[in-house]
Amino acid sequence: MAEKEARNHRRESQNGSTSHAKDKSSEKATVLHKNVGLMSGISLIVGTMIGSGIFISPKSVLLYSGAVGPCLLIWTACGVLATLGALCYAELGTMITKSGGEYPYLMEAFGSLLAYLYSWTTIMVLKPSSFAIITLSFAEYASAPFYPGCTPPTLVIKCLSAAAIVIIVIVNCLSVKLASYVQNFFTAAKLVIIIVIVAAGIVLLAQGNTENLTNAFEGSSASVGAIGLAFYNGLWAYDGWNQLNFITEELKDPFRNLPLAIIIGIPLVTVCYVLVNVAYFTVMTPTELLVSPAVAVTFGDRVLYPLSWIVPLFVVFSTFGSANGSCFTAGRLAYVSGREGHMVKILSYISLRRCTPSPALLFNGVLAIFYIIPADINTLINYFSFAQWAFYGLTALALIVMRFTRKKLDRPVKVPIVLAVLMVLVSCYLVLAPIIDKPELEYLYCTIFIFSGLLLYFPFVYWKVNWARSFMRPITMHLQLLMEVVPPEKNE
Template structure:
């Protein structure tokens, strides 16, 4: 059976008695309260670092090649990068209104639940918790492993087994840190964000120096060879937006954010434009050192740039790319655990996922579950396939969440809106989302899209008996498992908050 508040109190009293120390009742009550809720440990700086640190991962070091390939020329490539930055900013502003209007953790899940009801929210949590979040975690750690192992295999590709084992080790370390302490995880995020901004500054300054020296050949005639394929631009946007993905991550931890009405929109307005400017300048820097052909043939664009421009200290590029991807993976893990935690709290996932560590005040069951799924996904993983699979489903839900904002303007007029964006912005995001979902399917239909759709709607087969009807035999089966896991991990149900 589950631990209730009385059992927690008795346990703490027995612990205090065994140590021989006397603690006043006020301190005991404060400690007891702290044990069963997530703490507000994330301030403006940490929130901004979470956005910046999650957005800047492997994308800017991998995606430039794909964006150029599908757009066909330097000019449209740079325009797509700029458009992706604008789109991410507009989308994040819509999420700022949602996050300050509904101050629950869980991001899109909480907003879809308010606007469309539990079924749509369940399908989002089912897809995101089971596929999107862990596959994103797997993609980032695989990129980390590739960059980290390359120096040990000069002149050849690292063995696949080495890359996957290193990726799994990174997942275990990151999950362990996040289970141990929220504060330690945010400090780690802040450190790696600083490291990312440092290496991006190095690349940008080197690019400015090259421009000043007259290296503008690649940037001249920038629109020669521009692609005319409708679907190709959709795939170019996919890869560009993959580099920008993470702009909505702060909404997943709203309950742990200090003064969310102020810090949520402020962190968005600082973080996303900063990343957009960095990405544009980094791409310009790449084009000052390489021709389009050389960039397309490069196995790692950032490393090739370092070899050409920063020799003999070019080794700092792969080192800081390792830092960058590790930090991005940490941010992804941090927010993924909160989504599983909130959906478990609402009864849309197994109850154990909504429990909190009695000692560490972290949603450790949800974090561990996300890590285990990520390890499962790295076994057969192909990075490019996972990126397309992730983007297709993710943008479908981005569009639905933006639609939720429009719907609640009419159905939930009574809700307080500290931030209110023009309704044209969520309308634009809905239209762009439709394009990003449909264009690649129309241009080049692939089975991955069908599998994704089947998986999403297949969640209905579980929703009706286990969530809607709450069949008794399933509850009897899960209860002893929950009890043993609860005792093993020393976790308790979270207190309900207003």
């Protein structure tokens, strides 16, 4: 009898341990997993940075800099600046290993209010507008072959852009690994076209096509505001250098892979960008480059005929891959912000089957579709850069502040503080110079929008008004059932 009871007790214990294991397994299904390795991290940085920028921005950088020499210098300086900024972010990312990009760093250094304003601005405007800009570029290049000799209709471009947004959001909602494979494939594709353009440029230089590179500084712009706008458009092409900080929680061995991916990825992109611009100038005069509707396509038509069709094809690959990377990281910021209570809770929920932040990804995609309606890429770039560089500067300032207020935090990567000081100064210049030189209403609208977030912050976040929770609870429940998502487990 005693033996029977012992056997029953052991059986119950085993059943309990099995049940406990199942509970543990279900817990794992409600957190984002570490699926991003070093190669995927480099692909995310390179793939997001090399997107539409190098095929759009050369015209704007040349326009505002005024000559070939300053244009190439600005492209190089933008690469150096992106590298310095990314090194500052490497210290922050290995010190505070949370996803969400600048959000957790601003939260740690300055508190809830500034972090909320960042998440409000970035989630509602910066990330979806960036997504929209890239997909509009994708649509322009994808539709161009069907309308030879003329500009594709605006409606076609917008519809194609919206279709790309829907496809990318679906891919990212289905699987983190699938999104990573897509990113790796399109990163390889865009490096192929970059190598083709650079190799063609080297051949042309060897043949003596250097007319446009002589007297390179003749006609340079001396305006402080114009140089600032040239940097805006150059840095737009480099945007993405901070993307890995948005997915720190999903990065394998972040203390090693975060700084290593930065050190490999950003200098690679810088070299590619400068050489691509040199290649452009071996074929086109500054005037021809400025009037070209699609710089890379014009280059292909003149140099690679009859294989010139490969340029728009690979540019389509490049912009699609960049849009995928932008979507991938944007969802993580909305997810973290919802988890901290700065956005509606449903944005922090995770797909039970897929382990992806699908509500956050869908929200970003819907907003991006709204942003394709204006279709004015230059206005969107200026709007994006003004606010983004204000937050870059504040994040660099956060690094300086935490050197004094968070001395006990472990810093596996520690950069010279002068780099952070330089980032703050450059950010101030990039924010203020264009406004002083040529004040425009878009800067005022951007500032008003940023601070309009306070109208929601105080009642819903700071004071935690009860009626708002009661109103959102049934909506959250129905959305949770519809999308099969669950709240994330708290990190131990």
